[in-house]
Amino acid sequence: MKVFSGTAHRALAFRLAEYVGQPLGKIDIRRFPDGEVFVKINDNIRGKDVFVVQSLCFPPNESLMELLIIIDAARRASAERITAVLPYFGYARQDRKDQPRVPITAKLVANLLVAAGVDRVLTLDLHAQQIQGFFDIPVDHLYAFPVMVQYIRSLNLAQPVVVAPDTGGVKAAYAYAQSLGCGLAVVAKQRIGAEEVEAYTLVGSVDGCTAIMIDDMTTTAGTLCSAAKLLQQRGAAAVYGAVSHATLTEKGLSRLRESPIQELVITDSVPLRVDVGDYPVTVLSVADLLGEAILRIHENRSVTTLFRE
Numbered sequence: 001m002k003v004f005s006g007t008a009h010r011a012l013a014f015r016l017a018e019y020v021g022q023p024l025g026k027i028d029i030r031r032f033p034d035g036e037v038f039v040k041i042n043d044n045i046r047g048k049d050v051f052v053v054q055s056l057c058f059p060p061n062e063s064l065m066e067l068l069i070i071i072d073a074a075r076r077a078s079a080e081r082i083t084a085v086l087p088y089f090g091y092a093r094q095d096r097k098d099q100p101r102v103p104i105t106a107k108l109v110a111n112l113l114v115a116a117g118v119d120r121v122l123t124l125d126l127h128a129q130q131i132q133g134f135f136d137i138p139v140d141h142l143y144a145f146p147v148m149v150q151y152i153r154s155l156n157l158a159q160p161v162v163v164a165p166d167t168g169g170v171k172a173a174y175a176y177a178q179s180l181g182c183g184l185a186v187v188a189k190q191r192i193g194a195e196e197v198e199a200y201t202l203v204g205s206v207d208g209c210t211a212i213m214i215d216d217m218t219t220t221a222g223t224l225c226s227a228a229k230l231l232q233q234r235g236a237a238a239v240y241g242a243v244s245h246a247t248l249t250e251k252g253l254s255r256l257r258e259s260p261i262q263e264l265v266i267t268d269s270v271p272l273r274v275d276v277g278d279y280p281v282t283v284l285s286v287a288d289l290l291g292e293a294i295l296r297i298h299e300n301r302s303v304t305t306l307f308r309e
């Protein structure tokens with residue numbers, strides 16, 4: 001086995017490699033003066049089971065192109081099998097044609113990965129589960145659920161209620177509610193623009209309860225903060241947020257500071273781009289979860305127990 005990392009999130013890759021008991025593979029990644037990416041793999045990988053760790057996070061185009069070039073280099077170096085380990089699958093929001101003359105970019109990214117030479121994909125909390133079907137190769141889709149639930153339980157919150165901040169997250173929120181043994185509520189929203197969201201109704205009751213909003217990702221925090229204000233209006237005693245991928249911007253952090261959300265729980269699937277300062281953000285690591293999946297894939301063992309949602 002050989003584990004390599006792109007430059008998108010090397011800190012997570014180091015933790016992941018430590019879990020599997022392998023040093024990160026030696027790889028030279030540079031930029032030509034005109035910005036082109038150059039990659040040279042310095043380890044012998046002929047006949048090896050190669051895992052390439054790269055979150056498709058900011059800047060997504062650079063991260064994606066870097067990943068494709070690493071994969072091509074590994075394929076031409078006669079790797080036996082190449083697995084793309086994507087803690088965060090970028091472009092996942094563009095998974096359907098919801099307007100005339102728009103692309104399905106998530107499918108395009110899947111096609112590019114396969115064309116580059118990927119044999120299988122390991123990823124975490126896809127924005128839409130049907131993206132697995134965009135690939136004609138095996139996809140192992142893990143969930144941050146076990147890591148998140150363990151931490152939420154440790155908080156011993158009074159009268160917890162799990163809330164889906166939009167209708168697309170109902171299935172995931174239901175799984176959390178079942179595991180925590182608490183109620184479920186759903187916020188219905190409408191998107192006004194790319195960065196503006198209006199939460200306009202609540203299905204379920206949060207009066208006097210501690211609301212725990214579950215979402216797969218947040219960037220400008222529009223959905224979370226709009227839903228949090230509605231929950232506060234409907235009598236929630238406290239509001240928490242639990243998000244798998246925090247691709248936060250300065251605008252998102254500013255909104256969080258002004259919102260009723262008193263703690264945001266995230267994973268380290270992507271590196272934080274902003275300095276959160278004194279805002280209460282708890283970062284949980286998914287390195288062990290991904291590392292265990294890598295070991296099982298390498299040893300051709302079942303990963304079913306890691307799929308628990």
